Amino acid sequence: MSESPERTPDGRYIIVRGRLWRASNPNLSEAERAKLVDRLMDARRAVGAALKAGDRTAEKAARADVHAAKVALGERGPVWWSDGAPDYNRHLVKNTPYAGDSG
Template identity: 40%
Template sequence: MTAAEDDHFFVVNGRRWRRTDPALPEDVATALRSHLGRGRNAVKRAKRVGDDEALATARHRNGLAKHGLGERGPEWWTRPEADRIADAEQALADLDALDAD
């Protein structure tokens, strides 16, 4: 990996993972990580009990959080910072709305 790629990715057990967008405000990133953690726990619970609907809902939550963090979707380093932050804030609003339902 080049030095620039090191800023974009990290490797765990030989697998390359995209880093969280460093431009995100810390409160937004923290809230997105919280949603991601809850989504991961929900995936485990749904798998344990064999609830396919709950599994799909949990995976959707994880996808929203990962996109908001910049860990999925368009490469954050190729996009304007204001767009990335707006997308993260929208992902957070969407996740908060899931909790309100």
């Protein structure tokens, strides 16, 4: 299994190649998180199958399923924190208040 990615000190983001990606909502129960990750993986496999088959309709539906699973996990859509802090998802770390922080 691969090493876990670096996180920001507040746990809101993982850092991949200098970019922030919103982490899953830590308030989800382990069972709910596992169910949503399974749903996400199924949807990603469906995207691959649709691409392989050249089925653009199935690809579009599968990509929508990926998005829905990521929203349910808290990785997209409304932020899962409630302190009013802005969302820096997909920003370069160096262009955010997290620059200089070490996870």
